[in-house]
Amino acid sequence: MMALRLARAATGKDRIIKFEHHFHGWHDYAAGEWTEGGTAALGVPSQTLSNVVIIPQNDLALVERTIEQESGIAAIILEPTGYHWGGGPTAVEFLRGLRELTRRTGVVLIFDEVITGFRASPGGAQARFGITPDLTTMAKIVAGGLPGGAVAGRADLLAMIDSDPLLSRSNKRRVAHPGTFNANPLSAAAAVACLELVGTGDPHRAADAAAVRLVDGMNAAFKATGVAGRAYGLASMVHFLIGQECPPGGFEWPDPYKAPPNTDPGVAIAFKQAALNEGVEFMGEGAMVSSAHTDQDIEDTANAFEKALAALKADGIV
Numbered sequence: 001m002m003a004l005r006l007a008r009a010a011t012g013k014d015r016i017i018k019f020e021h022h023f024h025g026w027h028d029y030a031a032g033e034w035t036e037g038g039t040a041a042l043g044v045p046s047q048t049l050s051n052v053v054i055i056p057q058n059d060l061a062l063v064e065r066t067i068e069q070e071s072g073i074a075a076i077i078l079e080p081t082g083y084h085w086g087g088g089p090t091a092v093e094f095l096r097g098l099r100e101l102t103r104r105t106g107v108v109l110i111f112d113e114v115i116t117g118f119r120a121s122p123g124g125a126q127a128r129f130g131i132t133p134d135l136t137t138m139a140k141i142v143a144g145g146l147p148g149g150a151v152a153g154r155a156d157l158l159a160m161i162d163s164d165p166l167l168s169r170s171n172k173r174r175v176a177h178p179g180t181f182n183a184n185p186l187s188a189a190a191a192v193a194c195l196e197l198v199g200t201g202d203p204h205r206a207a208d209a210a211a212v213r214l215v216d217g218m219n220a221a222f223k224a225t226g227v228a229g230r231a232y233g234l235a236s237m238v239h240f241l242i243g244q245e246c247p248p249g250g251f252e253w254p255d256p257y258k259a260p261p262n263t264d265p266g267v268a269i270a271f272k273q274a275a276l277n278e279g280v281e282f283m284g285e286g287a288m289v290s291s292a293h294t295d296q297d298i299e300d301t302a303n304a305f306e307k308a309l310a311a312l313k314a315d316g317i318v
């Protein structure tokens with residue numbers, strides 16, 4: 001919310017572009033599209049929704065046309081690894097194109113690194129891909145497990161929330177950010193301690209290696225059970241889909257321009273229950289691996305995955 005506010009304050013424009021299925025929290029500007037039967041935008045004022053333009057990812061020409069045709073675009077916000085924290089991956093050329101396009105058109109580029117910050121690499125997706133946005137939003141890992149979030153980015157944008165009281169009184173472009181937990185010292189202390197660990201890269205090496213083992217184990221389970229589907233991932237973020245033919249490939253999804261097919265919702269619910277019966281709760285059709293997971297945890301999870309697939313097959317669900 002703060003990043004969007006800064007972008008609107010800096011540009012004097014109201015509207016933002018976001019991408020289909022990208023999640024940026026539940027506040028009004030990010031709540032998402034109105035869909036038949038969907039609830040994401042229920043209760044959001046229609047004036048607010050009219051200031052959010054939602055288009056598919058990976059189509060740079062469409063973004064360019066949208067900026068030209070829709071007046072008053074202040075910012076573009078996205079999950080840099082793609083929707084559902086990379087379940088539907090973005091193409092790196094698309095990100096590069098967005099960087100060049102936003103620079104040229106004066107639109108503020110915001111990477112939502114709430115999940116990918118410190119997972120995609122110690123410097124987030126932006127360090128992994130070598131693309132620096134104007135603003136970055138962070139939460140989760142950034143506060144070391146305590147509630148907290150942060151916005152980082154261009155000095156001229158962050159100057160609008162400068163906390164120097166003398167400066168801020170005279171600064172007509174100051175953006176206010178009062179709140180119960182804003183600048184909470186406990187979360188800030190946890191953040192500093194956590195980021196020192198993150199900076200070593202050690203947790204990533206362990207977690208990323210565990211994710212590769214998990215994805216291999218899951219793909220072996222598809223093979224062993226004869227169920228169609230595929231597991232894939234990026235860094236320590238793992239995704240899978242069940243009951244659909246998929247292109248073969250390595251750890252990462254092979255072609256971001258060919259989005260992974262969706263698991264049928266009925267199959268997804270049945271799988272969730274079957275996996276719970278085996279003692280594992282997956283996060284939708286995905287999993288996050290951490291440096292605390294042991295080889296045994298990974299093996300147990302892959303075994304539970306295989307048993308759950310076998311149960312779906314035995315019940316004729318896939």
Ligand SMILES: Cc1ncc(COP(=O)(O)O)c(C=O)c1O
Pocket residue numbers: 023024025026079112113114115139140149
């Ligand atoms: C990519 C992404 N952006 C934003 C958010 C919202 O973060 P918060 O709950 O701190 O507002 C989330 C929460 O899960 C998220 O995954």
